[in-house]
Amino acid sequence: MSSAPAETAPTELDPTNPFAEPWDLPYGLPDFGAIELDHLRPAIAEGLARQRAEWEAVASDAELPSVANTLEALERSGTLLRRVLVVFHTLSSAVGGDQIDAIETEIAPQLAAHRDALWLDRRLFARIESLTNAAPLLDLDDETRWLLAEYRKRFVRAGVLLDDADTARLRSLNARIVTLETEFSQRVVRGMESGAVAVSDPARLTGLDEGTLAGLARNAADRGAADRAGHLLTLGLPTQQPLLARLDDPDLRAELLAASEARGTGVEDASDTRATLLELARLRAERAALLGYEHHAAYVAEEATAATTAAVNDLLGRLAGPAARNAEKEAAELQEMLAADPAAGPDARLRAADWSFYAEKVRKERYAVDDAVLQPYLELDRVLRDGVFFAANQLYGLTFRERTDLAGYADGVRVWEVREDDGTGLGLFVGDYYARSGKRGGAWMHHLSDQSHLLGTQPVVVNNLNITAPPAGEPTLLTWDEVRTCFHEFGHALHGLLSDVRYPTLSGTSVPRDFVEYPSQVNEMWMANPAVVERFARHHVTGEPMPAELLEKLLAAAEYGEGFATSEYLGAALLDQAWHQVRPEEVPTEPADVAPFEQSALERAGVGLDLVPPRYRSTYFNHTFGGGYDAGYYSYIWSEVLDADTAEWFTTEGDIAGDGGLNRMAGQKFRDRLLSRGNSQDPLQSFRDLRGRDPRIEPLLARRGLQE
Missing domain, CATH: 1.10.1370.40 (Neurolysin; domain 3)
Incomplete structure (x- = not known):
């Protein structure tokens, strides 16, 4: 018996819709010039229906499960849906707009239900299980054997073994979670746009070159708002904004950082993300518990190379103390520079908004590196x-x-x-x-x-x-x-x-x-x-x-400033873990509780530094609440362990006559043993195939100056 809900039967897509046929451009590049937004909804609906029908054909196949009629059939399914979704997701992330946002909000729960239709179908799982049991007797190549294991793991992790009542609750959770992730991402974009800082007096912009000033003037003109004449300092996603390193006006620096950190905190209803992120954290925790995990972070880590949250916590904890100590040393040095600045005065105290500005002065003074020259x-x-x-x-x-x-x-x-x-x-x-x-x-x-x-x-x-x-x-x-x-x-x-x-x-x-x-x-x-x-x-x-x-x-x-860089990154990574290493009842319930939860988490981890705010505060942390890196923002530093070790390989074993590894021999080995393999085997095995051993953390510690 299928556990999938009823769905619309496939129909013929209007032949005038450009998605009706495969693209005839080179390499299957979408014909963006032929696509209008009105083409998206019917193409998505038809793509969903066709792939459901393809899955149903596999699930109801009377033949014994085989690689061809099960694994390969599943892999071949959904060609129309893939064709339209890559276009839609490209437009939603890189173009945006109210019409695209409306479509995204509408289809997000449909896509969640669609994924559930696959991974919660017990008939399909039974075919995968049958193939798994027969695998020792089948002549499977390594990639097919790995794919079969991946399918089985994904079915189980998705909840296919739950009973009917829990399956129904899981479907509801999945639909709501993806809806909230979409809402969070859209609110973050609104917050970036509405939080831009307008400057009507150009005298406040000293420190910026003519090209930058022209860009800021164009920002104001492009927005077309009467109250944004002059120059407009738009916001990037991270907390620290690049212009903080160059603006001479300390009040404007403070205003810019305050605008950056205020995003999502309720300064306006349309971009307030607090209730959204609280519900997301709670529902993710509930889903993890339903699936048998201690918390959402444990669910995520199991599928990663880290495998456990203990391993994640150990790495982040090992780095947090040394990074914070390095940041404090850097802060003391910047305070000395601030005190010596005639424009600030000897009693001025360093603020988070001043860090980039005076760090840039250190770079210029010590290394004579100036962006205007560079x-x-x-x-x-x-x-x-x-x-x-x-x-x-x-x-x-x-x-x-x-x-x-x-x-x-x-x-x-x-x-x-x-x-x-x-x-x-x-x-x-x-x-x-x-x-x-x-x-x-x-x-x-x-x-x-x-x-x-x-x-x-x-x-x-x-x-x-x-x-x-x-x-x-x-x-x-x-x-x-x-x-x-x-x-x-x-x-x-x-x-x-x-x-x-x-x-x-x-x-x-x-x-x-x-x-x-x-x-x-x-x-x-x-x-x-x-x-x-x-x-x-x-x-x-x-x-x-x-x-x-x-x-x-x-x-x-x-190499200067690694204490700050590592601490602000770890602040975000540890916040991500804090929000996802909790049970449902431990998640705060009121929007006003978001900031205290965040501060408490940072202080417990040893990175609650007033002068070094996390790279992303919770209210605009799109990596984790917009989906994609939830409980996984630690990935950057985890991957950097592998990266630093590999960089060492290129410059030692891969080096030819002092070229630092920039040669076809080293490149081909990296390509053959790692880049080409995708996820066709255990990724860490690909690393071992390249390096001949497990990764070591020492090259990373040396790179970031974090040796104890």
């Missing part, structure tokens, strides 16, 4: 062509040709065709680098098409950043951190592009959360490789390379 050497096109793409060519033999004949989904989105060194087409890389109204904050990578030998599909991957666009005709000059983000997100892109697996479920970045950041963090190392930086760090007017002494100071400066 940025002319960091032009976006050159960073991509002669940095990001060049490193990929040297390591993996890839070449990139921009396809101006292929359109993206918004102005400024660019498409490159990626080929192997023998000319074989590999896939497409899509770059969406500029901020726009409605676009989600931060940076991320996603797929428009997954690599799969079973489906015969090749990868189409997207990198998303939020760089402020320059005035028309002007070059896009980056900060060093933005260069790092370009390399980081392209590491995710490589993980998708270089995937070489049979099954789409196991493709590319479909690995545990605490492993997925590992390849992207490794890719950051090439931005400082001498052969790479010598090519991309050139003056955008003269073409002269960045002076060697400036690069040396830049790299030295990059």
Whole structure:
């Protein structure tokens, strides 16, 4: 008997709907130019119905379960739904708007119910169980055996073994949770937009260069609001805003940080996230208990490489104390600089809003690194062509040709065709680098098409950043951190592009959360490789390379401030765990209780530093309450253990004649043993295949200056 509710039978999609047929553009790139928002709802509805019918055909098949009629049939199902959802999720995250938000709110519970229709269908589970029991007698290859085990695990974790009453409650929880995650994300975007700081007096903006001022003036003009004439300081997703390092006016710095931290706290009803996050934390805890777990964090950790919350807590606890001590030393140094600043006076006390400003002064004074001097050497096109793409060519033999004949989904989105060194087409890389109204904050990578030998599909991957666009005709000059983000997100892109697996479920970045950041963090190392930086760090007017002494100071400066950086990250990671290592009855019930819960959690963990607020406060912590990294924000530091260990491998065993590992031999080994494997085996086994042993934490401790 199926435990799935009744669903609409599939019908023929209107042939004028562009989703009615597979895309005929290269590599299956969606034809964004043909898509209108009105096409989405009927295509999603038809996609849901067709995949339900495909699942029903598998579940009711009278033939004995086989790989072909069960595993492969499930993997082949949902082609229409995949085609429309990749477009919809791209538009919802990168374009936004009221109409898209309305569709997202409407379909979120439908998609939750759809997932339940698969994972809670006992007939399908019985077929998987039958195959599992027969597996020792079947001649299965390693990838198929791994996929079978993954399916069984996912069915059990989804709750297929629950009784009818608990299954009904689980369906209700899943629908409500995904609705709340959608609501939280939408409220966060509203909070970013409404929290922007308007400045009518340009005298308050001293410290900013002409290009930045022009961008801020354009921000104000683009918003078109009468009360936002002059300049508009828009907000990025993290607590600390980049402009805090450059604004001379201490009152404006305080105003900007206060606006950042106030998001979601009830300053306006439309962006207040407190009730949403409380209900989310409570329902996730209830669902975990229903499934037999101590709390939601335990449920999440079980599927990750960490395996247990004890392992997560041990890593975070091991780092918190040394990071806080380093941050306190840095604070004392910044206080001395503040006291010596004639504009502040000897009695001035360092505030969180002043940290970035005076840390930047330390960098300039100690290392003579100034963004105004540095940025002319960091032009976006050159960073991509002669940095990001060049490193990929040297390591993996890839070449990139921009396809101006292929359109993206918004102005400024660019498409490159990626080929192997023998000319074989590999896939497409899509770059969406500029901020726009409605676009989600931060940076991320996603797929428009997954690599799969079973489906015969090749990868189409997207990198998303939020760089402020320059005035028309002007070059896009980056900060060093933005260069790092370009390399980081392209590491995710490589993980998708270089995937070489049979099954789409196991493709590319479909690995545990605490492993997925590992390849992207490794890719950051090439931005400082001498052969790479010598090519991309050139003056955008003269073409002269960045002076060697400036690069040396830049790299030295990059090591400064690890106490602050690690502490603010750990603050967010520990908050994420605090909200998800509780039972339902332990979650606060009133919105006013959010801030005290947060402060108590930070103080218990030893990172309740007034001068170092967490990278994300609870009320705008989209990673954890918007979905995707719930109880998994620790993944970045967990992955960095693997990254630091691998970077050590590249620069030792992988090095040829002092190239730091930037060669085809090292790149091919990293590609073959790790990047290409996706989730086709235990990801930690892929690491062992590369390194010959389990990961060690010592390289990370050395990198971050956290040795005891």
